Amino acid sequence: MQTFDFQNFVSALDTAQQAHFEWSQRILRCAVLHTRPQEDMMRTNAHHICLFGQFLDQHKIAFYTINTDRAEQLFLVHKQMHDAIRSIAIPISKGKPGNKVDLDEFETSQAAMLDHLAYFKTNAIHQYTQIDSLTGLPLRQRLTQDFEAKKNRGNWAVGLMFMDVDHFKAINDLYGHSMGDRVLQHLVKQTHSLLEPHQSMYRYGGEEFVVVSNDLVESYDALELAEQIRASLFNTPVEIENGDTIPISVTIGVAIASEGEPLANLIERADHAMYLGKKQGRNRVIHLENLN
Numbered sequence: 001m002q003t004f005d006f007q008n009f010v011s012a013l014d015t016a017q018q019a020h021f022e023w024s025q026r027i028l029r030c031a032v033l034h035t036r037p038q039e040d041m042m043r044t045n046a047h048h049i050c051l052f053g054q055f056l057d058q059h060k061i062a063f064y065t066i067n068t069d070r071a072e073q074l075f076l077v078h079k080q081m082h083d084a085i086r087s088i089a090i091p092i093s094k095g096k097p098g099n100k101v102d103l104d105e106f107e108t109s110q111a112a113m114l115d116h117l118a119y120f121k122t123n124a125i126h127q128y129t130q131i132d133s134l135t136g137l138p139l140r141q142r143l144t145q146d147f148e149a150k151k152n153r154g155n156w157a158v159g160l161m162f163m164d165v166d167h168f169k170a171i172n173d174l175y176g177h178s179m180g181d182r183v184l185q186h187l188v189k190q191t192h193s194l195l196e197p198h199q200s201m202y203r204y205g206g207e208e209f210v211v212v213s214n215d216l217v218e219s220y221d222a223l224e225l226a227e228q229i230r231a232s233l234f235n236t237p238v239e240i241e242n243g244d245t246i247p248i249s250v251t252i253g254v255a256i257a258s259e260g261e262p263l264a265n266l267i268e269r270a271d272h273a274m275y276l277g278k279k280q281g282r283n284r285v286i287h288l289e290n291l292n
């Protein structure tokens with residue numbers, strides 16, 4: 001499950017970027033007013049002690065997760081920018097003009113840094129708009145992207161489970177919407193605990209979820225997993241404050257992709273199987289090919 005908080009990352013990035021501009025303004029003031037740069041600007045580790053550098057250090061993993069090459073370049077150009085500031089500051093501190101090479105270096109590294117930051121920000125925004133804030137699950141668009149990326153790999157056997165909570169409206173009506181939310185969070189946590197790395201879960205719509213099992217050895221494996229999910233949810237009702245429990249049941253339709261089958265078609269088949277499961281009484285797993 002995606003747990004990294006990209007939304008927080010973007011807001012921290014904005015604050016850090018502002019701090020970076022303030023640092024640049026300090027050197028500009030020194031140059032214009034012929035004042036001595038402060039001690040911190042002259043330190044060789046200025047790129048670690050400035051607020052922006054601290055932000056980079058604290059969010060190293062996030063930067064590397066998004067793009068390793070770009071992360072390395074960002075860290076490098078940030079250091080180069082501070083080195084250039086120091087070189088500019090040395091003659092200024094002696095009452096002499098700075099030199100053009102250092103100024104060019106400062107401008108080039110700053111422009112590269114802003115370019116990298118724009119990339120990271122766009123990417124992080126893109127990530128969090130594809131994540132469901134209630135459950136932390138990727139949303140439907142991500143399912144499409146992941147499916148397309150894997151489809152082109154060839155030799156890919158995939159099973160898709162379309163899961164819908166039974167009588168969820170009644171849970172909301174009986175216990176309130178926020179308890180309904182808790183039920184969904186519980187369902188996701190419980191289901192997720194059963195998944196292996198080659199299996200992913202998505203929030204498809206309100207109380208509809210999709211589980212994709214990649215690299216199936218046999219189609220039976222997808223059915224078995226769906227049955228495990230159903231049983232596990234049925235056996236772990238949500239506990240509420242007064243000691244009562246809210247029972248959860250789900251109906252799951254399973255479809256195994258045929259070679260080159262478009263995602264929309266696969267979903268339609270799994271959804272149809274789920275719909276038949278609802279008609280047959282809910283709390284069950286249906287695989288279309290088993291019906292005839």
Ligand SMILES: Nc1nc2c(ncn2[C@@H]2O[C@H](COP(=O)(O)OP(=O)(O)OP(=O)(O)O)[C@@H](O)[C@H]2O)c(=O)[nH]1
Binds near residue numbers: 168180278
């Ligand atoms: N609490 C909560 N409710 C939601 C959320 N998303 C959708 N719902 C509710 O889920 C309910 C789905 O109801 P229905 O589509 O009628 O289905 P159902 O009651 O589960 O009945 P069956 O699917 O036929 O078993 C609606 O009342 C929605 O308001 C959510 O994020 N949180």
